[in-house]
Amino acid sequence: MSDDHVYLSLAEEHEDDTRWAYGTGFEDPLHGVDTTVPDGVDRAELAALCLALGDDALVSAQRLAEWTTRAPELEEEVALANIGLDLLGQARLLYARTGQVDGTGRTEDAYAYLRDPADFRNVTLAELPGGDFAFSIARLLVLASWRLAHFERLTASPDPVLAAVAAKGAKELTYHRQYAAEWTVRLGDGTDESHRRMRAGLQQVVPYLGELFSACDVRDEVVAVLRQVTDAAGLPLPAWQPLPRAGRTGAHTEHLAPLLAELQSVARAHPGASW
Template structure:
C-alpha cells in the first residue's frame, strides 16, 4: 500500500467514526428522556456530522477520484466502512448511549489532541477545530456517567451493565495496524498504543467517582477498521443511504 492509499484509509477511519456515531445519536432525536437531552444529543450529532464532512472531503481529495464527502457517505457498502465497532453499537437505553459516548469521547479527545500536531496541516486544522467540540462532548458524557452511576439504584444498575457490555469494543481503539503505523512513522498521527494509559486513567477515575466497577482489560472484539463489521452497520446504512440509493443524485 502506498502512502496516498494509506492516508486515504486513515482519513476514512476518522470520518466514518464521526459519521456512524453522529447517525446513531441522531436516532435519539424526538425520543430523548427530556427536551434538553434531545437538543444536546442532536447538537453533538451535528458536530460529528460537521467533522465527518471535513474528514471525508479531505479523504476524497487525497483519493483523487472525484468523490466528495456525500459520495463517500452515501455510496459505499458496509465492507468499505472503516469505523470502529464501538460507534455502531445500538443506542440501547440512555445509559448505553452515554457509556458508548464517554468511552468514545475520551479516546476521540486524546486522538484529536495528537492529530492537532500532525505534520500534515490539513489534518492538523481539522483536528484543532474538532477538538474544541469534542472537549465539551467529553465533559458532558462524563457527567452523565457520574450522574447515572452515582444516582439511584436503577440508574446505577443500568450504567454498570452498559460499561460492562461495551467494554469489549474499547480494545480496538488502541490497536495499531500497518496503516496506523505508516501514519505514525510519517508524523501524521499518533501511535495509538500511547493513548491507552491516559484513556484508562480518565475512565478509571470516572468509574471510581461514579461508584462503578470497571472490567479488567481483556479480550477485544475488533475488525471495524478493516471493514469487518457487526450486523448493526447494515441497518444503519439502510437507513442512512436509503434516499440516495432509491433516488440517485437527488438534491434539495
C-alpha cells in the same frame, strides 16, 4: 454564536451547491485552505486515516440521531443532537480531505451514501444498537475520550489540513467527553436503578476498548480518564481484552447494514437528485 462555528453556514445561501448529504446552502468545508499534500506524507496512509475517522464520526452521529424524540428530557435530546451534528461536521471535513488525497476525487456524498457496509472502516463500538440511555452515555464517554486523545495527537500531524481538522474537533470532543462524564457520575451516584443501568452500560461498552486501542495507541490517556470518571461515579471499570481491528478492516457486525440502509435510503432511491 461565534463566527467560526462549524454550522454558521446554515444561514448562508450558496445556490450552486446541491449535495444530498447536507442540502443546498453549504460551501466546501475546506474552502480557502491550502490542501496541498506536503512532501513526505504518504497519501494512501493519510486517506485511510481520514476515511476511518470520518466513518467513526458519521456512524456515531447516526446512532445519536436515533435519540431524537426519545431522550429522557428535551434538554438531553437537544444536547445529543448537537453532539451528533458536531460529529457530522467532522465527518464532512475528513471525507473532503479523503477525496482530495486518495486519487478518486469522490465527494462527501459518495463516501456517506454510495458505499456498502464492507467499505466502511468505523470501529465496531460506533455501530452497535443504541440500547438504553445509560448504554449510550457509556459509549459516548468511551468514544469521546478515545477520539479526543487521538485528535490531540493529530494536531501535530504533518498534514496541515488534518492538523486543523483535529484542532477544531478537539474543542468539540472536549465538550462531548464532559457531557458524558457528568451523566455517568449522575447515574452512577444516583438511585439504585440508575446505578444498575450505568454499571450495565459500562459492562457492555468497555470490552470494545481493546479494538480502539489497536486502532490508536492512546491507552494510558483514555484509561486514566475512564478511571477518574468511574471512581467519581462509584462504579467499577470493567476489564477488557485486546481485540482485532475488525471494523478498520471492513469486518462489521450485522447492525451496520440496517443503519446504513436507513441513512442512505433517500440518496440511493433518487441518485443524483438535489433539494
